[in-house]
Amino acid sequence: MKAIKANMTRAIPVGSYLPTCDNSGAKLIKIFTVVGMKTRKGRYPAAGIGDLVMASVKKGRPEMRKQVVFAVIVRQRQPFQRPDGTRVKFEDNAAVVLKDDKGNPKGTIFKGPIAKEACIRWPGVAKIAGVVL
Numbered sequence: 001m002k003a004i005k006a007n008m009t010r011a012i013p014v015g016s017y018l019p020t021c022d023n024s025g026a027k028l029i030k031i032f033t034v035v036g037m038k039t040r041k042g043r044y045p046a047a048g049i050g051d052l053v054m055a056s057v058k059k060g061r062p063e064m065r066k067q068v069v070f071a072v073i074v075r076q077r078q079p080f081q082r083p084d085g086t087r088v089k090f091e092d093n094a095a096v097v098l099k100d101d102k103g104n105p106k107g108t109i110f111k112g113p114i115a116k117e118a119c120i121r122w123p124g125v126a127k128i129a130g131v132v133l
Contacts (some may be wrong), residue, residue, distance in 0.1 A: 004117045006019070010046035011078030012093060017058065021074065021094040022107030028059035029071060029095060047073050049080065050121040052101065067108075070098040072125060074118045088133070096125055 012018065014033060020026050035047040035052040047053050055071050057064045074096050079089040090113070097106045103124040110125075113133040119126035126132070 002121050004050050004121055006049075006082045006106040006117050007078060008048035008050065008117065009076075009078050009080045010048040010051070011076045012047040012048070012073060013044045015044075016093075018055070018073075018093055018095045018116045020060075020071070020097055020107075021111045022096050022103075022105060023109045024106035025061040025064040026057040026059075026067075026097050028057075029055035029069065029097070031055045032072075035070075035101070049073050049076055049115045050118045052098075053095070055095070057097075070101050071095040071099065072098060072103070072118060072122055074110075074125065075112065076089050090133075092113070098124075 016031050018029050033052045033054045034045045034047045039045050052075050053071050057067050073089040075094040079087045081087050099106045103122040104121040113131040117133055118131050
């Protein structure tokens with residue numbers, strides 16, 4: 001997992017429900033922790049693009065439901081700023097389900113664009129990404 005240069009706005013708090021954009025079998029996941037996140041006392045941890053989260057599958061195929069999975073945030077609606085000054089925002093929030101914490105995606109097809117920051121940080125996600133924005 002590489003560091004990203006963008007000043008990432010963390011817009012997806014713990015407890016959020018997020019749709020997935022891959023064909024892993026999970027349709028809706030609920031975030032319950034952001035891996036490696038340290039915050040001030042009393043502040044809810046939140047995730048941004050490229051962050052590794054642990055989530056439980058709420059909707060999807062019967063064999064996937066109620067499982068704990070690793071996921072990477074690949075899109076967020078909240079705008080964030082890149083080092084060159086451009087602001088980027090997407091139409092929706094989305095995540096990609098991983099096999100393990102090393103960054104190997106469980107699905108083989110991603111629907112919609114994937115943020116460049118997520119592709120830089122997670123090479124396994126970048127291999128499968130069709131549209132990188």
